[in-house]
Amino acid sequence: MNDQFDALGPSYEETAELPLRRYLEMPGILAAVGDVRGLSVLDVGCGSGxxxxxxxxSGARRVVGLDVSPGMVQAxxxxxxxxxxxxxxxxxxAVGAKSLGTFDxxxxxxxxxxxxxxxxLRAMCQGIAGAISDHGRFVTATSNPxxxxxxNWYAPYGFTVQCAATRTDGTTMxxxxGAGDLRFSATAYHWTRETHEQALKQAGFGELMWKSPQPTEEGLTRLGSAYWERYIACPHSLILDCRKSRSPIDPRKPA
Structure with a gap:
């Protein structure tokens, strides 16, 4: 995967200004993450940070970014x-994440x-689980099965996804x-909901929750509800909130 993103480096920051990322993706993921004050956090696939x-x-005590791309890590x-x-x-x-220590x-x-x-996929989930404490959490944005x-379904939001109408595990996507002068493409792979869940449960996550992020009030005000309808009807990604334990021990269930 590293060669797909290696040349992007600092330019990748420009994608954060895309309306989809600014008003839906990033607020949705950060809301799912919740309060990180005092926690140790590992950002797997951190990109440019x-x-x-x-x-x-947001107050995390220790933060480590991990990425397979030398160009991204350098940036x-x-x-x-x-x-x-x-x-x-x-x-x-992600497979070697355990070597970085234990995180909340x-x-x-x-x-x-x-x-x-x-x-x-299983090895990635096991590597990440190995880096999380017994009562820790894993929050990930993954492709919508x-x-x-x-x-062209997602073209109004600044990107396209080419994939087969009939998909099985491992189907190429x-x-x-693009954002500004930046243009890039990447190859990923389709995994069903069941395969995601099996891999995560085998890695030790006992509680899984799928979430679909929604646009913020600012996003609705600036762009109008009609702009978001197409994406909300069929988002390209969903959030998985995974917990190693049902114990009420912090860290840290978002309100």
Whole structure:
């Protein structure tokens, strides 16, 4: 996966200004994550550090960003040198996440869809679970198992997805996106809801909750409800909130 994103580096930051990311994706993921004050957090597939910095600024005690792309890690480290937030960025993949220590919370935005085989998907989930404490949580944005097969369905939101109408586990998906002068594409893989859940439960997560993010009030005001209807009807990604235990022990159920 690293060669798909290696050349993007700092330019990837521009995608955060896309309305879909600014008014729906990022607020939805951060709401699902909830209160991180005092927690140790691992951002798997951190890219250039967009979410990693948000987590640190929200009061997380320790934040580590992990990414398989040297170019992304270099960009994130350069931003850290400028801002000095106290974030560590590590080059590596989800499978080896356990080597970084134990965290209260792990976050992974668009990581699981890049597993090329079911065995790799399981290994990713096991690696992430191994880095989370016994009562910790894992919040991940992953591809919607029922995303639209219409390649232009998501075009109003700044990207397209090419995939077969009839999909099985491992079916290839190609996402092409752009923001400003930035244009890029990436190949990912379809996994059913059942396969996601099996991989996560085998890794040790006992409680799973699927969530569909909604636009913020600002997003509705600025762009109108009609703009969002198409996406809400068939989002390209969903959020999975995974807990290792049903215990009420913090960390930290969002309100």
């Amino acid at each position: 967009i979410y990693t910095r948000c987590l640190k600024r 994130a480290r350069e931003r850290e040198r400028q801002e000095q937030l106290g974030i560590d960025y590590v080059l590596g993949d 919370l792990a976050v992974a935005v668009y990581v699981l869809p890049y597993a090329e085989t079911e065995n790799q 029922h995303l639209s097969a219409d390649p 190609t996402l092409a996106a």
